[in-house]
Amino acid sequence: MSAKAIFVMILVPVTILSGVYAQKAGDAAQGTLPYERFEQSDACASCHTDIAAQYEQAMMSQCFTHPWDEIEYFELALPHSNKEPKVSGIKAGCNGCHAPLAFLAGDIPPQRPSANTRANESVSCDVCHSMTGFVGDVPFNFNFTIVPGDTKQGTRLDGESPVHKIATNPFLHSAEFCGTCHNEKDPWGIWVKATHLEWKDGPYSKAGILCQDCHMPPAAGNSAPGMGVDRPDVRQHLFHGAHDTGKLTGSVEVRIHPDVRSSGPGEEVRLTATVVNAKAGHMIPSGSAEERVVWLHIEARDASGKTYHLKVDRKGFEGEELTIASASALAYQDIGDIKGLEGFPGLKRDGDVPEGDRIFRLPYLDPKGRMTVAQWNTASLGPDYRLAPLKAVNETYTWKLPETMAVGRVTITATVWYSRLVSSVAVFLKVPRDEYIPIKINAHETHIDVTR
Numbered sequence: 001m002s003a004k005a006i007f008v009m010i011l012v013p014v015t016i017l018s019g020v021y022a023q024k025a026g027d028a029a030q031g032t033l034p035y036e037r038f039e040q041s042d043a044c045a046s047c048h049t050d051i052a053a054q055y056e057q058a059m060m061s062q063c064f065t066h067p068w069d070e071i072e073y074f075e076l077a078l079p080h081s082n083k084e085p086k087v088s089g090i091k092a093g094c095n096g097c098h099a100p101l102a103f104l105a106g107d108i109p110p111q112r113p114s115a116n117t118r119a120n121e122s123v124s125c126d127v128c129h130s131m132t133g134f135v136g137d138v139p140f141n142f143n144f145t146i147v148p149g150d151t152k153q154g155t156r157l158d159g160e161s162p163v164h165k166i167a168t169n170p171f172l173h174s175a176e177f178c179g180t181c182h183n184e185k186d187p188w189g190i191w192v193k194a195t196h197l198e199w200k201d202g203p204y205s206k207a208g209i210l211c212q213d214c215h216m217p218p219a220a221g222n223s224a225p226g227m228g229v230d231r232p233d234v235r236q237h238l239f240h241g242a243h244d245t246g247k248l249t250g251s252v253e254v255r256i257h258p259d260v261r262s263s264g265p266g267e268e269v270r271l272t273a274t275v276v277n278a279k280a281g282h283m284i285p286s287g288s289a290e291e292r293v294v295w296l297h298i299e300a301r302d303a304s305g306k307t308y309h310l311k312v313d314r315k316g317f318e319g320e321e322l323t324i325a326s327a328s329a330l331a332y333q334d335i336g337d338i339k340g341l342e343g344f345p346g347l348k349r350d351g352d353v354p355e356g357d358r359i360f361r362l363p364y365l366d367p368k369g370r371m372t373v374a375q376w377n378t379a380s381l382g383p384d385y386r387l388a389p390l391k392a393v394n395e396t397y398t399w400k401l402p403e404t405m406a407v408g409r410v411t412i413t414a415t416v417w418y419s420r421l422v423s424s425v426a427v428f429l430k431v432p433r434d435e436y437i438p439i440k441i442n443a444h445e446t447h448i449d450v451t452r
C-alpha cells in the first residue's frame with residue numbers, strides 16, 4: 001500500500017472527524033461566535049429579492065420579536081430561570097433556537113426587542129445557510145454545527161455567486177436540518193417539541209416527502225434575479241404554519257353522519273364525526289402543542305330554529321377528561337408560582353371552548369401534575385390525543401331528541417376550530433388578540449328528519 005493511500009485511509013478521516021468534533025454545537029456553542037461573524041439578512045436581500053421578501057413574512061424572521069415570544073421569554077421563562085435552579089439553563093437555551101445570533105455571541109439574556117440588538121434577527125438567512133450538520137444521532141435542542149463566513153451552505157451543484165462561495169451540502173435537503181430546532185427536550189428530559197420525530201414516525205418520511213417539500217415547495221424562477229440562473233425549481237421560503245390562516249384552513253377535515261335518516265321526539269340518535277389530518281406531515285397540533293387548542297364543536301338546529309349543543313361521547317381512555325372541554329376546570333397554576341402570586345387559583349384550562357367539546361391535544365403537565373403552557377416546566381405528558389397524519393378518528397354523539405322537539409328537518413353542523421393559544425392564558429398575559437381568536441378551519445353539515 002502506498003504512503004499516500006495510508007494517508008487517505010487514516011489521516012483524512014481523522015482530520016474530518018476531528019473537524020466535526022472540534023465544532024461546538026448545542027449548549028456548548030454558547031458564546032463562541034461574535035455577532036460580527038454573521039451577515040445581516042438585509043445584505044442578502046439586495047440580490048435574493050424574492051426569497052428575502054418571502055422570508056420577511058415568515059415567523060422565523062420574527063421568532064425573537066413577535067409579541068407572544070417576547071412575553072413568554074421575558075415575563076415567564078427568564079424570571080423562572082432566575083429562581084428555579086432546575087430550569088436555569090433556559091435563560092440561554094430559549095435563544096439557541098429563537099435568537100441564535102445572541103446565543104452564539106453569548107449575549108445572554110438578550111435585551112428586549114425594543115433595544116434593537118442583533119438578537120432581533122431571529123433565525124436569519126446566515127444562520128440557516130451557515131449550518132453544516134449536527135452532532136449526535138437525533139437532531140434537537142439546536143445541536144447544529146455552524147460555520148459562518150464566505151461560504152454559504154446550499155444544495156445545488158452548479159450555483160455561482162459574485163460575493164460568496166457556495167458549498168453543496170445535502171444536510172440542507174434533510175428533515176434533520178429542521179429537526180435541530182423543531183425537536184426540543186426540556187430540563188425534565190421530556191420531548192416537548194417533536195415535529196421532526198413525529199414526521200419520522202409517520203407516513204410522509206416513508207414516502208420520502210421532506211419538511212422542505214411542503215414548507216419550501218419548488219417553483220420556476222430565479223433566486224438572484226439578473227445574476228442567477230433561471231431554474232424550474234427554486235425553493236420558496238414560505239414556511240407557512242400555524243400563523244397562516246390559509247395554511248390552517250382545511251388542514252383538518254371533518255364529515256358527520258347520523259345512524260338513522262329519520263327519528264321521533266324522545267328517541268335516541270347517534271351521530272359519528274370523522275376527523276382527519278390529511279395535509280400535515282406531523283401531528284396537528286405539532287411543535288407548540290402546549291399552547292394550541294384544536295376542537296370539534298357539534299350543533300343541531302331544529303325546524304323551529306332552536307339550537308342544541310351536542311356533547312361528545314366518552315371513550316374511556318386514561319386521562320380522557322383532559323381532552324374534553326370543561327367550563328370549570330382550572331390549570332396553569334405554575335404561572336402564579338413563577339410570578340409569585342399568592343393564592344393564584346389558576347386560569348380556565350380550556351379557555352372559552354364550550355363544555356363537552358372534544359379537544360385534540362397533548363396535555364403538558366408541570367411537576368405537580370397540573371396542565372401548563374410552560375413547556376420547559378413539563379415533567380410529564382397526558383394522553384396524546386392529537387391528529388396523526390393520514391389517520392382518521394371517529395367521535396360519536398349520542399343524542400336523545402327532546403320530547404318537545406319541532407317536527408321537520410334538523411341540521412347538524414360539525415365545526416373544527418383552532419386557536420393558537422389558550423384564550424384564558426392569552427388574556428391574562430395580555431397577548432395580542434390575533435394569537436388566540438378562534439379560527440374556523442373546517443365545517444360540515446348533515447341532517448335528520450323528525451317525524452311524529
Ligand code: HEC
Pocket residue numbers: 039040041043044045046047048125126129152153154155156157158159160161162163164166222223224227228229230
Ligand atoms: C451580490 C449578490 C448576492 C448577495 C449579496 C448574496 N448572494 Fe447568495 N447568491 C447569489 C447568486 C448570483 C447565486 C447563484 C444563484 C443561482 O445559482 O441561480 C447565489 C446563491 C446562493 C445560495 C444558493 C446555494 C445553492 O443551493 O446553490 C445561497 C444559499 C445563498 N446564495 C445565500 C446567500 C446569503 C445567506 C446571503 C447573505 C448573507 C447571500 N446569498 C448574499 C448572489 C448573491
Ligand code: HEC
Pocket residue numbers: 041044045048051052053055060123124125126128129154155156172173174177212216223231233234235237
Ligand atoms: C430556516 C432556514 C432557512 C432560512 C431562514 C433561509 N433559508 Fe434559504 N434555504 C434553506 C434551505 C433548507 C434551502 C434548500 C432547500 C432544499 O434544497 O431542499 C434553501 C435554499 C436557498 C437558496 C437556493 C434556492 C434554490 O432552490 O435555488 C437560496 C438562494 C437561499 N436559500 C437564500 C436565502 C436567503 C437570502 C435567506 C434570507 C432572506 C434565506 N435563504 C433564509 C433554509 C433557509
Ligand code: HEC
Pocket residue numbers: 059060062063064066069096097098100123127128177178179180181182211212215216239240241242243244
Ligand atoms: C435555528 C432554528 C430553526 C431551524 C433550523 C428551523 N426552524 Fe422553523 N422555527 C424556528 C422557531 C424558533 C420558530 C418559532 C417561530 C415563532 O416564534 O413563532 C419556527 C417556526 C417555524 C414554522 C411555524 C410558522 C408558523 O406560522 O407558526 C414553520 C412552518 C417552520 N418553522 C418550518 C421550518 C422548516 C421547514 C425548517 C427546515 C427547512 C425549519 N423550520 C428550520 C426555528 C428554526
Ligand code: HEC
Pocket residue numbers: 175178179182195196197199204209210211212213214215240241242247248251279280281282283284285286287288289292
Ligand atoms: C405533507 C406536508 C407537510 C410535511 C411533510 C411537513 N409539514 Fe409542517 N405543516 C404542514 C401543514 C399543512 C401545516 C398546517 C397545520 C398545522 O399548523 O398543524 C403544517 C404546520 C407546521 C408547523 C406549525 C405547527 C404548529 O402546531 O404550530 C410547523 C412548525 C411545521 N409544520 C414544521 C414542519 C417540519 C419541521 C417538518 C419536517 C420534520 C414538516 N413541517 C413537515 C404540512 C407539512
Ligand code: HEC
Pocket residue numbers: 066068069072073077090093094095096097098140141142180181182183184185193195241242286287288289376420
Ligand atoms: C429546540 C429549539 C427551541 C427551544 C430551545 C425553544 N423554542 Fe420556542 N419554539 C421553537 C419552535 C421550532 C417553535 C415553533 C413551533 C411550532 O409552531 O410548531 C417555537 C415556538 C415558541 C412559541 C410560540 C410561538 C407562537 O407564536 O405561537 C413561544 C412563545 C416560544 N417558542 C417560546 C420559547 C421559550 C420561552 C423558550 C425557552 C423556555 C423556548 N421557546 C425554547 C423552538 C424552540
